[in-house]
Amino acid sequence: MGGCAGSRRRLSDSEGEETVPEPRLPLLDHQGAHWKNAVGFWLLGLCNNFSYVVMLSAAHDILSHERTSGNQSHVDPGPAPIPHNSSSRFDCNSVSTAAVLLADILPTLVIKLLAPLGLHLLPYSPRVLVSGICAAGSFVLVAFSHSVGTGLCGVVLASISSGLGEVTFLSLTAFYPSYFLLLTSPEAQDPGGEEEAESSARQPLIRTEAPESKPGSSSSLSLRERWTVFKGLLWYIVPLVVVYFAEYFINQGLFELLFFRNTSLSHAQQYRWYQMLYQAGVFASRSSLRCCHIRFTWALALLQSLNLAFLLADVWFGFLPSIYFVFLIILYEGLLGGAAYVNTFHNIALETSDEHREFAMATTCISDTLGISLSGLLALPLHDFLCQLS
Numbered sequence: 001m002g003g004c005a006g007s008r009r010r011l012s013d014s015e016g017e018e019t020v021p022e023p024r025l026p027l028l029d030h031q032g033a034h035w036k037n038a039v040g041f042w043l044l045g046l047c048n049n050f051s052y053v054v055m056l057s058a059a060h061d062i063l064s065h066e067r068t069s070g071n072q073s074h075v076d077p078g079p080a081p082i083p084h085n086s087s088s089r090f091d092c093n094s095v096s097t098a099a100v101l102l103a104d105i106l107p108t109l110v111i112k113l114l115a116p117l118g119l120h121l122l123p124y125s126p127r128v129l130v131s132g133i134c135a136a137g138s139f140v141l142v143a144f145s146h147s148v149g150t151g152l153c154g155v156v157l158a159s160i161s162s163g164l165g166e167v168t169f170l171s172l173t174a175f176y177p178s179y180f181l182l183l184t185s186p187e188a189q190d191p192g193g194e195e196e197a198e199s200s201a202r203q204p205l206i207r208t209e210a211p212e213s214k215p216g217s218s219s220s221l222s223l224r225e226r227w228t229v230f231k232g233l234l235w236y237i238v239p240l241v242v243v244y245f246a247e248y249f250i251n252q253g254l255f256e257l258l259f260f261r262n263t264s265l266s267h268a269q270q271y272r273w274y275q276m277l278y279q280a281g282v283f284a285s286r287s288s289l290r291c292c293h294i295r296f297t298w299a300l301a302l303l304q305s306l307n308l309a310f311l312l313a314d315v316w317f318g319f320l321p322s323i324y325f326v327f328l329i330i331l332y333e334g335l336l337g338g339a340a341y342v343n344t345f346h347n348i349a350l351e352t353s354d355e356h357r358e359f360a361m362a363t364t365c366i367s368d369t370l371g372i373s374l375s376g377l378l379a380l381p382l383h384d385f386l387c388q389l390s
Contacts, residue, residue, distance in 0.1 A: 037176045041169065041173060041176070042287070044165075044169045045169065045286075047135075048131070048161070048162060048165035048166060048169060049162060049166075050135070051135040051138050051139065051158035051161055051162060052104060052158055052159065052161075052162035053275075053279055054139075054158075055100065055104050055138070055142070055154070055155045055158045055159075056100065056101065056104060056251070056252070056275060057272060057275035057276065057279070058142070059097035059100035059101070059252065059271075060093070060097055060256065060267070060268050060271040060272070061268060062100055062142065062145075062148065062151040062152070062155070063093045063095050063097060063099070063100065063148060064093070064268070090256075090257045090259060090386055090387055090389075091259045091267050092256065092257070092383065092386075092387035093256065095148070096252070096253070096256065096379060096380050096382075096383030096384070097252050097255070097256050097271075097383075098252045098253055098375075098376045098377075098379035098380045098383060099152070099376075099380065100152065100155055100252070101248065101251075101252040101372065101375075101376040101379070102373070102376040102377070102380075103152045103155040103156050103159065104155045104156075104158060104159045104162075105159060105369055105372045105373050105376060106159070106373060107156055107159040107160045107163060108159045108160070108162055108163030108166075108369050109163070109366070109369045109370065109373050110163075111160065111163040111164055111167065112163055112166075112167055112362075112365055112366040112369050113366060115167045115171075115362050115363075115365075115366075116226065116359060116362050116363045119167065119168075119362070120171065120358065120359075120362070124168060124172060127164055127165075127168045128165070128168060130160075130164060131160075131161045131162075131164045131165040131168065132161070133161075134157045134158070134160045134161035134164070135157075135158060135161035135162075135165075137154070137157045138154045138155065138156075138157035138158035138161060139154070139158075140154070141153055141154030141157060142154035142155065163369070166365055167362050167365050170345065170361040170362065170364075170365050171358050171361050171362045173345075173349065173361060174349075174354075174357040174358035174361055175358075220355070221355070221356070221359055225356075226359060226363075229352070229356050229359060229360055229363070230363055233348065233360055233363060233364055236297060236344045236347060236348055236364060236367075237363075237364055237366075237367045238301075238367075239297045239298045239300065239301040239340065239344070240297065240301075240340055240341065240344050240364070240367035240368055240371065241367045241368075241370050241371040241374075242301040242304070242305065242371065243297075243300055243301045243304045243336065243337055243340040243341075243368075243371065244337065244340075244367065244368040244369075244370075244371030244372050244375070245371035245372070245374050245375045246301075246304040246305050246307060246308040246371075246375075247278075247304055247307070247308075247333055247334075247336070247337045248371065248372045248375040248376065248379075249308055249375035249378065249379055250307065250308055250311055250330075250333060251274075251275070251278060252375065252376060252379050253375065253378070253379030253382055253383065254311050254312065254315050254379075255271055255274045255275070256271060256383070257315045257383070257386055258270075258274070258311065258314070258315060258323075258326055260322070260323040260326075262322075263322075263323050265323070270323065273327065274326070274327075274330050277327055277330045277331045277334065278330050278331070278333060278334040278337075279334060280331065280334060281330070281331045281332065281333065281334020281335040281336075281337070281338060282334040282335075282337055282338035282341075283334075283338065284334075284335065284338065285334070285335045285336075285337075285338030285339040285342065286338040286339075286341060286342045288339075289342050289343065289346055292339070293343065293346070294339060294343040295343075295347065297340050297343055297344050297347070300336050300339055300340040300343075301340065303336055304333065304336045304337065304340070307329065307332070307333050307336070310329070311326075311329065314326075315386065341368065344364065344367070345361065345364065345365075348360050348361065348364055349361070
């Protein structure tokens with residue numbers, strides 16, 4: 001018995017010399033930290049988009065201040081403001097909801113244009129603090145506004161909050177590669193990324209300390225390197241611009257004009273349902289990357305453009321008999337838009353090197369903003385043209 005016990009001890013000792021087994025608890029801790037990071041970024045994205053989405057969904061109500069009595073200071077004293085157009089199926093506001101879109105996106109565009117040039121020099125904590133203060137201020141201004149001008153000022157604050165938050169959190173994902181490893185299937189993960197994932201697990205997102213800086217961060221890139229990276233990103237930037245141009249041309253240019261009188265919903269209620277269904281589609285598709293990974297985002301741009309052409313034709317000819325057909329198309333539109341966004345940044349995260357990833361994330365996030373801005377600029381004259389028709 002003693003010999004057997006001694007042989008077992010010697011066997012155990014020899015095995016310990018050859019291979020040291022990995023302790024189980026640290027692996028569980030690493031996996032838990034990975035999921036904390038994923039949940040943390042999911043919550044950050046949800047909170048960051050909240051004020052932006054609310055302002056767009058309330059665009060019809062914000063502009064309705066223009067028709068309230070005793071509130072004509074922002075209207076030219078000559079012509080009277082255009083009332084509800086009961087003789088036209090469009091039932092237009094005197095100002096297009098694209099005006100709210102521009103107020104909600106142009107400050108974001110400025111922030112994203114300047115971000116790759118020097119925003120990385122500002123620590124992440126002050127950026128998040130400013131974003132949160134602007135979001136809170138936007139709700140206060142809009143809630144207590146008595147004019148369109150004051151309401152649009154609140155929308156501008158929401159835009160600053162969303163733009164600064166988006167470029168901050170997307171850049172921050174460069175320090176947490178495990179976030180992207182979790183969003184792909186196990187067989188698609190790169191074995192070489194395990195070391196990075198373990199490193200990020202040691203600096204979880206949900207904590208008080210700042211993330212460790214990488215030796216090759218975007219602050220050390222030369223202008224030549226930045227230009228080279230930017231040219232490589234055009235394969236993803238252009239389709240994302242097209243997707244967001246098409247969908248926001250629909251959202252803020254056509255939603256208000258897709259008015260059905262053969263339903264119990266008022267015009268404002270129809271507009272809110274359109275926005276809700278669109279955002280529901282975006283939310284579902286942005287949260288489904290683990291289930292569906294799309295490599296060629298150009299296909300999504302083509303499908304979204306077809307959506308725009310179809311709904312524009314319906315605004316002009318009015319061939320859809322029921323609002324429920326529009327509901328289905330808008331939900332599909334949201335699914336396409338969310339899929340294009342999340343797959344674009346996921347592909348970039350997997351295909352860029354460590355030293356270029358932070359810059360690539362901050363640069364590509366201008367794509368959606370650029371497409372939205374262009375759609376708002378074109379939606380304004382389209383609204384005025386169609387609303388002048390009898």
